[in-house]
Amino acid sequence: MTRNSIVFDNVSYNFGKKEIFKNLSFEVPAGQTVGIMGPSGTGKTTLLRLMGGQIQPDNGTILVEGKDINKIKRAELFELRKCLGMLFQSGALFSDLTVFENVAFPLKEHTRLNGEMIRYLVLIKLNSVGLRGAAHLFPRELSGGMQRRVALARAMALDPKLIMYDEPFTGLDPIALGVISNLIKDVGSVYECTNVIVSHDIEETARISNLLYVLSEGEIIGQGSPQDLKKDDSPRLKQFLNGLPDGPVPFHYPAPEYLDSLIGVKNTKRTIIKRDD
């Protein structure tokens, strides 16, 4: 039997009245690279925040490394997070620390390594994302793509058992893209670390993942190895994988009829400004 790093069991989550997930269940087997794909706005970032214990589901349980992340004590949760890494969609670097200090932060906090050791480790991590030369710069002096690479190095700094990546491939040029996706893959195979990649870059995610989940409107509409998914011919999956605008997967955020909002002069106010609260 394979051990699971993450188990979602019947998880429901709502933002106010907007339902994001309804009875979502899936597993992330340990040591695998798992891709979670889905259109923008389906709740991929929300899913990662649930996994990290930053928000609590309305229903259901979430096990991370065998622990129910919403039942354990706060101190235990922080203990657990020491062996998790998370790459935020925005990078979320500490703006008052240099690139070097950002990557060194987890090492200084959670290890007793001396300064020289930390320096080696940080430079190795920075080198692997191609930014060793930028160690002395502040995040504001970097481009968006560079910031995210630093954030990646920081997420990997402690060689965690489980790393969650929120859109690791956006903002990267083709060369960096190749390097970074290989890096993620290698981290998975060399350190036997579990990777959870959230992305809408189908090709790149499929290339390095062992298992894919496709998420749409709060449900999993397809799962399996990349080869399996290609063969699957459910219309929703086909539409997403082939990038077609029309089909059962909505491109638009829920809204009143387009034509109504544009020409329905009488109803305009009501239809456009109507809110649920």
Add this chain to the structure above:
Amino acid sequence: MLIHALRRIGRFGFEMLSSMGRALRLLSSALIRRPDHRNIPLIIGQIYQLGVLSILIIVCSGFAIGAVLALQGYTQLVRVGSESALGLGVALVLVMEIGPVVSALLFAGRAGSAVTAEIGLMKATEQLASMEMIGVDPISRIIAPRFWGGFIVLPLLALMFSVVGIWAGSLVAVDWLGVYSGSFWSVMEQGVDFFDHVMKGIIKSIVFGFVVIWISLYQGYDSLPTSEGLSKATTNTVVFSSVWILVLDFFLTLMMFEL
């Protein structure tokens, strides 16, 4: 119409109560935790940020207010021929009242708003969230050092304010208006008692420091992660702090100086 108004009042009251609950929870989780030796350098850093960098504004204001007090006091006292009590008057007013209150108001504007903006921006840019995910609790690493820094620093700033004010008063009274310097200082020395007066002023500024830094931290931590949310939080810090300082000053005075 009436029901609508009632409902709004109810919602406002509920929102206020729950916000006070959140503020209490933030405070208790910042204070009730194992002391961490790694926080000591952080607290020292905050003493510098919140305290040392406020010295200039405290000294300037203390000087101006001390000088004005001496001038105003002199014009009144000289009419009844008791300008020798000027030193005592200036010192008492500064140490017990104006020193703690005005330095707390200045502290809220200079340091409190800075703390709110800093923490609010850290929240808006997900720096607090990413710190949590690294396994470091921002409440112990970010909130607690700022709390202790602000708490320690305000009483010292208030004392500094009073000392500079008294010095400015003596410059105006003795060196400019020609009050006899011997009586200016000796009447002050006889009249000002450490426990009766100075200590009460210090207690006031300890309470003000606690309240101001608490409000500043809470407003930042609870702010909405938007530009409007941040601007509202900073304004709230200054407004709420000022009002609380003045209200508490009244009650503390009432409690400590049995009439």
